[in-house]
Amino acid sequence: MTQQDIQASSDFIREIIDEDIKINKHSGKVATRFPPEPNGYLHIGHAKSICLNFGIAKQYKGTCNLRMDDTDPAGESLEYVDSIIQDVRWLGFDWEDRLFYASDYFEALYAFAIQLIKAGKAYVCSLTADEIREYRGTLIEPGQESPYRNRSIEENLDLFARMRAGEFEDGTHVLRAKIDMASPNIVMRDPVIYRIKHAPHYRTGNKWVVYPMYDFAHCLSDSIENITHSICTLEFENNRPLYDWIVNQLIDKNRPRQIEFARLNVSYTVLSKRRLIELVENKYVAGWDDPRMPTIAGMRRRGYTPDAIRNFCGKIGVAKNENLVDVSLLEACVRDDLNEKAPRAMAVLRPLIVIIDNYPDGQIEKIKCANHPQNPEMGTRTVPFSKRLFIEREDFEENPPKKYKRLAPGKEVRLRNAYVIRFERLIRDEKTGEISAIHCTYAPETLNGPPSDDRKVEGVIHWVSADQAIQAEIRLYDRLFNVPNPAAYEGEFTTSLNNNSLEVVTDAYVEASLKNSAPGNSYQFERLGYFCVDIKDSSPNKPVFNRIVPLRDSWGKIAGR
RNA sequence: UGGGGCGUCGUCAAGCGGUAAGACACAGGCCUUUGGAGCCUGCAUUCGGAGGUUCGAAUCCUCCCGCCCCAGCCA
Numbered sequence: 070m071t072q073q074d075i076q077a078s079s080d081f082i083r084e085i086i087d088e089d090i091k092i093n094k095h096s097g098k099v100a101t102r103f104p105p106e107p108n109g110y111l112h113i114g115h116a117k118s119i120c121l122n123f124g125i126a127k128q129y130k131g132t133c134n135l136r137m138d139d140t141d142p143a144g145e146s147l148e149y150v151d152s153i154i155q156d157v158r159w160l161g162f163d164w165e166d167r168l169f170y171a172s173d174y175f176e177a178l179y180a181f182a183i184q185l186i187k188a189g190k191a192y193v194c195s196l197t198a199d200e201i202r203e204y205r206g207t208l209i210e211p212g213q214e215s216p217y218r219n220r221s222i223e224e225n226l227d228l229f230a231r232m233r234a235g236e237f238e239d240g241t242h243v244l245r246a247k248i249d250m251a252s253p254n255i256v257m258r259d260p261v262i263y264r265i266k267h268a269p270h271y272r273t274g275n276k277w278v279v280y281p282m283y284d285f286a287h288c289l290s291d292s293i294e295n296i297t298h299s300i301c302t303l304e305f306e307n308n309r310p311l312y313d314w315i316v317n318q319l320i321d322k323n324r325p326r327q328i329e330f331a332r333l334n335v336s337y338t339v340l341s342k343r344r345l346i347e348l349v350e351n352k353y354v355a356g357w358d359d360p361r362m363p364t365i366a367g368m369r370r371r372g373y374t375p376d377a378i379r380n381f382c383g384k385i386g387v388a389k390n391e392n393l394v395d396v397s398l399l400e401a402c403v404r405d406d407l408n409e410k411a412p413r414a415m416a417v418l419r420p421l422i423v424i425i426d427n428y429p430d431g432q433i434e435k436i437k438c439a440n441h442p443q444n445p446e447m448g449t450r451t452v453p454f455s456k457r458l459f460i461e462r463e464d465f466e467e468n469p470p471k472k473y474k475r476l477a478p479g480k481e482v483r484l485r486n487a488y489v490i491r492f493e494r495l496i497r498d499e500k501t502g503e504i505s506a507i508h509c510t511y512a513p514e515t516l517n518g519p520p521s522d523d524r525k526v527e528g529v530i531h532w533v534s535a536d537q538a539i540q541a542e543i544r545l546y547d548r549l550f551n552v553p554n555p556a557a558y559e560g561e562f563t564t565s566l567n568n569n570s571l572e573v574v575t576d577a578y579v580e581a582s583l584k585n586s587a588p589g590n591s592y593q594f595e596r597l598g599y600f601c602v603d604i605k606d607s608s609p610n611k612p613v614f615n616r617i618v619p620l621r622d623s624w625g626k627i628a629g630r
Numbered sequence: 631u632g633g634g635g636c637g638u639c640g641u642c643a644a645g646c647g648g649u650a651a652g653a654c655a656c657a658g659g660c661c662u663u664u665g666g667a668g669c670c671u672g673c674a675u676u677c678g679g680a681g682g683u684u685c686g687a688a689u690c691c692u693c694c695c696g697c698c699c700c701a702g703c704c705a
Contacts, residue, residue, distance in 0.1 A: 305705090307699065401655090
């Protein structure tokens with residue numbers, strides 16, 4: 070392990086764990102959990118938490134459970150559970166047989182609640198929701214005790230049993246922890262721990278009409294699972310005293326410890342569940358797996374790799390600072406991974422026809438191309454070459470700017486993997502005035518080497534053989550929003566949506582070797598970027614490629630300024 | 631005006647009293663049959679501010695300033 074790896078893999082949470090191991094807390098064991106609520110799809114922010122929790126478990130030879138935190142039937146569903154399972158697995162993590170559901174603990178949690186009542190530490194409160202809010206006080210004023218606070222244990226037990234039995238309407242009673250209505254921490258002002266909800270749960274059906282609240286269920290679920298380090302995000306810091314309070318009342322050994330870290334934000338996108346749902350429901354995107362979405366499903370379809378995402382999660386670090394990570398770091402990780410793994414191919418997005426005047430009519434040459442210029446082990450393929458080719462429209466300029474290295478009147482360029490060609494003349498569409506074809510000549514000796522007189526040819530452009538190339542649809546994706554931090558945007562966040570985040574190119578051509586490429590396969594289209602065969606819409610008859618990320622383009626920068 | 635957190639390069643982030651890592655971004659250069667990749671160089675005399683302690687402070691102390699979270703029967 071290099072110095073860099075050591076530094077990259079340490080953070081304040083691991084330091085805490087190191088300390089705990091040193092004092093032999095939990096007999097030196099480490100057990101974490103990733104606890105999503107199945108009411109939405111996982112996104113890159115969850116990926117950070119997944120990498121953290123599973124990463125720590127692996128590093129310390131401990132375990133990480135996958136737990137559905139499904140204590141509120143509203144909005145939770147099997148569809149989300151399935152997607153979560155698929156996404157965590159796709160990211161490369163394994164919880165073995167430890168897939169758990171908070172809803173499986175309902176009976177145990179109910180028993181814990183009774184225990185709390187019996188200890189005189191919880192009571193049934195019959196105030197309305199509005200009244201409870203009023204009694205809670207404000208940030209600067211203490212709350213008032215509920216008139217129901219001193220009900221007898223027997224009455225509480227009876228009422229709580231009848232709550233479970235379904236005798237009461239929603240909102241008529243709740244179970245509250247008896248803590249301190251004057252606490253400066255509002256969370257501690259007799260928090261509600263059970264509420265009545267006559268709503269079917271996607272797993273327990275109609276068995277329950279009372280459901281535990283997060284603060285009650287989470288710490289006890291952790292305890293039930295013998296979690297040692299319960300890692301969550303910063304907004305739960307206020308809840309930690311309550312977490313500890315409940316655990317201290319009900320658990321007497323191996324109490325878990327909650328540790329909070331800063332959630333991830335990424336520039337030019339949104340990561341809050343509410344906003345993501347809005348994008349999907351109002352059809353700003355095509356679904357949870359729209360390649361522009363920061364969801365795991367979206368990134369998977371876009372062609373991002375698990376390795377790239379995991380690497381990104383390692384690079385951003387773990388701390389308690391509010392952050393807005395530059396999306397270019399994510400893109401750099403994707404390029405980094407794909408540069409190594411993606412075989413090269415050629416494709417032309419905006420075709421311009423080139424006719425090689427001195428190339429024999431009807432001849433088709435099989436040109437051997439390396440699948441990866443730096444890695445011979447990736448082998449070679451054969452690409453047809455003929456008299457009629459497509460090149461990229463922007464690779465020809467009638468009046469080239471300075472430093473332009475591509476094809477232009479009087480100039481030569483190298484066709485990638487093939488010959489050097491020289492511009493001869495251009496054909497113009499009489500009606501539109503647009504250039505409709507370019508005539509060139511080729512230098513036959515240049516296939517595997519420089520021109521015979523060693524004259525220098527600077528530019529290299531990509532091409533496909535016009536008659537053998539396969540027509541394809543190529544979807545060019547760009548960032549979803551125009552502003553770095555859409556969540557902070559004054560007004561409706563959707564107004565800063567990038568209207569050009571998807572451009573569909575229907576008349577693109579890819580080289581013939583891509584004919585039967587499997588959905589999900591990724592390639593580098595040379596000089597353009599990384600592309601993958603769309604897993605949903607692509608078919609052999611109508612191939613569809615997604616642009617995963619463009620190549621770094623230093624010419625674009627020069628030309629753009 | 632309560633409580634809890636956080637302030638180190640444009641963005642993340644190391645640093646844990648001995649004189650500011652690294653990554654991305656950015657800017658130059660080398661190389662190149664991808665203007666890709668790779669390689670090299672540059673990029674915080676300063677750590678929110680002001681005092682103080684110390685031979686020595688981003689690290690300790692005091693005060694101040696700024697930002698985030700908490701008043702769901704959501705998580």
